[in-house]
Structures are given as structure tokens and as C-alpha cells.
Amino acid sequence: MKTLKLIYFNIVFYTLFLSFSAISIPVLSLFVAFLSLFLSHRNTMKRIRITIGWWALGIIKIILLPVARIQYKNRSEINILGPYIFVCNHRSFSDGFLLALPCMPHECIQIVNTWPFKIPVIGLIAKLAGYLSINEMPFDEFSRRACELLRQGVSIAAFPEGTRSADKKIGQFHSSIFRVALQVQCPIIPICISGNENIPPRRSLLLHQGIIKMHKLPCLEWEQYKDLGAFKLKNKVRDIIAKELAAMEDVA
Amino acid sequence: MDKQEVIDKINQVFEESFEIKKEELLPQANIFEDLGLDSLDVVDLVVALQQKFGIKIRADQRVRDIRTLEDVYKFVLILKSEEKKPLK
Numbered sequence: 001m002k003t004l005k006l007i008y009f010n011i012v013f014y015t016l017f018l019s020f021s022a023i024s025i026p027v028l029s030l031f032v033a034f035l036s037l038f039l040s041h042r043n044t045m046k047r048i049r050i051t052i053g054w055w056a057l058g059i060i061k062i063i064l065l066p067v068a069r070i071q072y073k074n075r076s077e078i079n080i081l082g083p084y085i086f087v088c089n090h091r092s093f094s095d096g097f098l099l100a101l102p103c104m105p106h107e108c109i110q111i112v113n114t115w116p117f118k119i120p121v122i123g124l125i126a127k128l129a130g131y132l133s134i135n136e137m138p139f140d141e142f143s144r145r146a147c148e149l150l151r152q153g154v155s156i157a158a159f160p161e162g163t164r165s166a167d168k169k170i171g172q173f174h175s176s177i178f179r180v181a182l183q184v185q186c187p188i189i190p191i192c193i194s195g196n197e198n199i200p201p202r203r204s205l206l207l208h209q210g211i212i213k214m215h216k217l218p219c220l221e222w223e224q225y226k227d228l229g230a231f232k233l234k235n236k237v238r239d240i241i242a243k244e245l246a247a248m249e250d251v252a
Numbered sequence: 253m254d255k256q257e258v259i260d261k262i263n264q265v266f267e268e269s270f271e272i273k274k275e276e277l278l279p280q281a282n283i284f285e286d287l288g289l290d291s292l293d294v295v296d297l298v299v300a301l302q303q304k305f306g307i308k309i310r311a312d313q314r315v316r317d318i319r320t321l322e323d324v325y326k327f328v329l330i331l332k333s334e335e336k337k338p339l340k
Contacts, residue, residue, distance in 0.1 A: 139292060172288040179292065231270050231293050 009067050010207055016063045024055055025121060042152065048129045049107045049154065056100035064094075067207045068199050072101055076189055076216045082106045083155040084219070085181050088191035089170055089241050090159035094199050094212075099157050102191050102216040109149060111158040111177060130154075134162075139176060146180040156180075157191075160234060164202050168249070170242045173234040182230060185222040190237055192217065192244045213248050217241075253332060259325050261304055266321075269300045279322040287321070294318070307331050 028051045036044040060070065078084065086103055088095060096110060110126075114135045117123040130149065134142055146156060160178070161171035181188055192215045198208035217240060225233050266272045272287055283289045289297065298309050305328060309315065318324055 172285065172290070174290045175292050176290075229269070229296070231289070231296065235271075235288060 006206065006208065009209060012066050013063065013207055016066075017059065020058060020063055021055075021121070024058065025125070028055060029125075045130065046107050046154075048125075049109060050105065052125065052129055053100050053104045053106075053108065056097045057104055060094075060097050060100060064097075064199075067209055068196065068212050069210075070098070070101070070212045070214060072214045072216075074102070074216045076102075076219050078187070078189065078219050081153070083150050083153050083186060085150070085177060085186050085188045086155065086157040086191055087177065087188055087237055087241070088157065088159055089193060089245060090161045090164050091168070091193065092164060092196045092199055092201070093205075094196050094207075095159065095164075095193055098193055098196065098212065098214060099191065101214060102189070103155060103157055106155040107153065108155040108157055111146075111156060113163065132156075134176060139179075142176060143180055143183065146177070147184050150180070150184045150186050160238075168197065168245075170238065170245065173238045175230040175234045178233045178237070179230045181222075182226075182228075182233065185226070187222060188220040188225070188237060190217040190220070190240050190244070191215070192241055192248060194245055194248045215244055215248060217244060255325075255329060258305075258328055258332065262301070262321075262324055262328060265297070265300045265304050269296065277321060279320065279325065281321045282319055283321060283324065284319070297324075301328060305332070307335060 032044065032047050032051055035047055039047065064070070084106065086099065086108070088099060096112070096116065099110065109129060109131050111132050111134050112126065114133050117127055117131075117133055132142060132145055137145075149156060156177065158177040160173040160176075162174050163171070165171050178188075180186070193212065194214075195210055195212045199210055199212065200207045220237065220240075225236065228236060263274065263277045266277055266287070267274060270287070270289070270293070276287065281287055283294075294315070298311070298315065301307070301324075302309050307328075309331065314327055314330075318327060
């Protein structure tokens, strides 16, 4: 019975997901293409990134509804302007979509691994929007591009663990994005996601029903971390996220 | 400089530059998985070791092969011994 229910909800989800994407992606693409006739390249890129954010919000707020309930807590009082560096723990493929919730309405790109670029259509759009594949370039190139984006006012979302953790334990952080933060003096916003370990689990596309908890933590301003090196900064942010996750899961 | 002095100085680098607690500095500790360094932090480590020991460290294969704290000790000890060898 449980298996049948699981299969049913996955059929519902993927049917809705594919239908929603098949309609919304061409419509939104045409809309942005039309706007680009009247806008500068910079403003067109901004529209593309914000449109991706709205599309992802549609997925997690409507399409994901039969599978997961999201409990979102915003503890960050930030102004709308930005840019910010959003740093999040990483347990599931769905994290990339879920980040739309704390990142919107900011114009935002994500730091991704190589494989998301290989997803049909979505990978191409991500590439077009300027998402950065950290494994495809040396650090200097990554740093140059990330700094340029932040200086243009584009926020960046990153998963410094680099890969999805196999269990609930938070992995060691890579320092790349923190070196960029130090260089550009950009505020950092830690994000914690818990409960989506099985939505879907690692190496699977099967979504299990559950409650996803998501906390957007207070912003770490440059003045608060300027005296730290990249190693200490990454571990400070890691500790903040780890403590919050422990509290979130203890309550659960 | 004897082996223990080299080990103490390297441990000092980890404590001062990376704020890693003394009790975590075990010879078998993996510098990536246990101590949390990444490839960019290793560059910072190399710079800190160069300053601490006044030696020149090239980014060669031996640096890339370092995994544990014991490897770091051995690596610096080899460099120090090479330094002592007279030039032919």
C-alpha cells in the first residue's frame, strides 16, 4: 500500500512538473526574448535570472505540494538591494529549487557541479543565466567571474560542501566562495534545509513524502568577518549552519 | 632542528593559521577530511610553512600527495634535510 502511494505521488509530481515546465519554460523564454528587444544585455540577464527564480518558486510552492510541505522561517532582516552570498547545506537534488524561497526576489545565480549543466533544457537555461560550474574552471577564473557578478549586483547561492552529503552529517566546506566574499566584502546569509534527504534521496529520482524545514539565518556582514581568513570564515559559517540544523532536527 | 621541533612548529602553523585545536592534530589526521582543508587552503598552508621554516616549497607532486599530518611532517623533514646537503 505504501509503495503504491509512493508511486502514485511520484506520477502526480512528475506529470505536473513536466507539464508545468513544458508550458512555462517556452512561455517565459518567449517573454524574456521579447523583452530583450527593448532591454540592455545586463537587464535581459537580470530578467532571465529572476524568471528562473519564479519558475523554481512555482515548482516548490505548487507542484511539490502533493509530496512535501515546506516550513519556511526567515530570520534574516536584509534589504532588497543586495547582493548577497547565500550559503546552504546540501542533502538533496531539490536544494537547488528550494533555494528560490530564500533567494527571491534577488537576482541570483548558483554555483553548481558539472552534472546539472547536462540536464536537458534546464542545464542549458542555467548556463545561459550565467550559473557557474566550479569544476570546469580554475579558481582564479571562478573568482574573477564570481566577483564580477557580485559587483554587478547579482547574488550568488552556493553549496560549499561541494556534493550532497550521504547522511545528515554536514560535510567539510570548500573555501572558494568565502575567498570571493572576503574579496568583494559581500554579506553572507546562511541557509539551512532539513527534511528533504529523501525528496529525492541521493542517486534516486523517487520522491518520498515529508516535511521540509528551511531557515534563513541572520546575515553575516563583512564587518563581522573581515578579520577572518578564508579557512576560519568557512568554518564559522559551517558551525552556524551545523548548530541551526541540530536545533531544527532536535525540535523535529 | 630535530624531528620533534619540526613537528611542534608545523602544529603551531595549524593552530595559528587555521585555529585547529591541539588535540585534533594527530599524525594520522587526514588534512582534508578530518581537519577540513581544501586545495586552496593547502596553498595557504604552503605559504605559512615557507614563512615558518624559511624554506622554498614548490607546488610539485610531493605536495599533491600529502594526505595526513604525518605526510606534512615527513615532507618538511625531507625539505630540511635536502637543504642541508651541500651543492655539488
